[in-house]
Amino acid sequence: DTGVSQDPRHKITKRGQNVTFRCDPISEHNRLYWYRQTLGQGPEFLTYFQNEAQLEKSRLLSDRFSAERPKGSFSTLEIQRTEQGDSAMYLCASSLDHQPPYEQYFGPGTRLTVT
Amino acid sequence: QKEVEQNSGPLSVPEGAIASLNCTYSDRGSQSFFWYRQYSGKSPELIMSIYSNGDKEDGRFTAQLNKASQYVSLLIRDSQPSDSATYLCAVKDDGSYKLIFGSGTRLLVRP
Numbered sequence: 604d605t606g607v608s609q610d611p612r613h614k615i616t617k618r619g620q621n622v623t624f625r626c627d628p629i630s631e632h633n634r635l636y637w638y639r640q641t642l643g644q645g646p647e648f649l650t651y652f653q654n655e656a657q658l659e660k661s662r663l664l665s666d667r668f669s670a671e672r673p674k675g676s677f678s679t680l681e682i683q684r685t686e687q688g689d690s691a692m693y694l695c696a697s698s699l700d701h702q703p704p705y706e707q708y709f710g711p712g713t714r715l716t717v718t
Numbered sequence: 719q720k721e722v723e724q725n726s727g728p729l730s731v732p733e734g735a736i737a738s739l740n741c742t743y744s745d746r747g748s749q750s751f752f753w754y755r756q757y758s759g760k761s762p763e764l765i766m767s768i769y770s771n772g773d774k775e776d777g778r779f780t781a782q783l784n785k786a787s788q789y790v791s792l793l794i795r796d797s798q799p800s801d802s803a804t805y806l807c808a809v810k811d812d813g814s815y816k817l818i819f820g821s822g823t824r825l826l827v828r829p
Contacts, residue, residue: 634815645722645806645819646762659814694761698815704750704769705810707817712761 605629607710609695615716616685623681624713628697635678636707637670638694646694652678685717720745722809724820732828737794739823741807744788750810751783752817753792755803762806766792797827 608627616622628635634653638646649668650660654675667685672678682689692714696707721744731737739753750769754762768774768781768790780793790809794801804822811818 636816638817643821645808645821646817648816648818651816653815659816692761700815704752704767705815706752706764706767708764709754709761 607695607697607708609693609710609713611713612711613714613716615718617718618685618687620685621681621683622685622715623679624693624695624715625677625679626695626710627677628695629699629708632697632699632708633675634698634700634705634707635672636696636698637678637680638696638709640692640694640712641690649680682715685715687717690715690717720809720811720818722807722818722820724805724807724823726821727824728826729823730826730828731797733797733799735797735827737797737801737825737827739792739794739805739807739825741790741792741820742788743790743807743809743818745809745812745818746785746788747812748809749812751781751790752808752810753779753781753790754806754808754819755801756806756822757803794825797825799827799829801825802827 636651637649640646652672692712695710698707753766766781782791806822807820808817
């Protein structure tokens with residue numbers, strides 16, 4: 604059973620460019636989550652999907668951010684017109700939630716640096 | 719604003735000792751609680767989850783939950799230098815599936 608995978612692992616981009624990250628969840632996991640983590644802080648929720656439906660988005664998620672999970676399998680997170688404040692580790696997690704406690708398993712993350 | 723609070727540390731313990739990590743949360747309706755371990759530059763790794771009041775043991779790890787006091791703790795017995803990491807407490811948001819994380823406690827195990 605392979606874990607959550609993310610691609611790329613590192614991304615350096617110039618301010619104003621668009622970037623897209625991919626996440627492949629653990630197979631058969633129906634929920635997929637995106638978090639962002641900056642140095643010294645815990646992960647901060649961005650959005651999550653149940654199958655292909657995006658059920659919740661953080662109020663912190665500006666309209667420059669968009670996420671999709673078109674077939675209920677992998678997901679993409681796009682950031683348009685990147686800003687230096689977008690520099691962070693972007694984490695994807697997945698869960699299979701038939702019953703509590705609804706454990707989430709994280710991928711290795713994508714580290715974004717905006718110069 | 720729902721919050722999860724942890725002491726940032728560092729908590730320094732000698733090898734072989736018991737490390738005790740604590741966490742409080744603000745949302746009384748929360749039901750599921752998690753401890754993640756995060757090594758520097760890596761992603762969080764789930765080590766324990768707890769749903770019911772009381773203790774839950776898994777190897778050298780024991781999670782303790784007291785919903786009345788809104789308090790979760792993690793005990794690590796026979797601490798090893800390889801346990802040195804940041805430990806993140808997370809709480810499942812009531813009415814949602816998202817996790818709310820604390821800022822983590824840095825643990826240092828001295829050889």
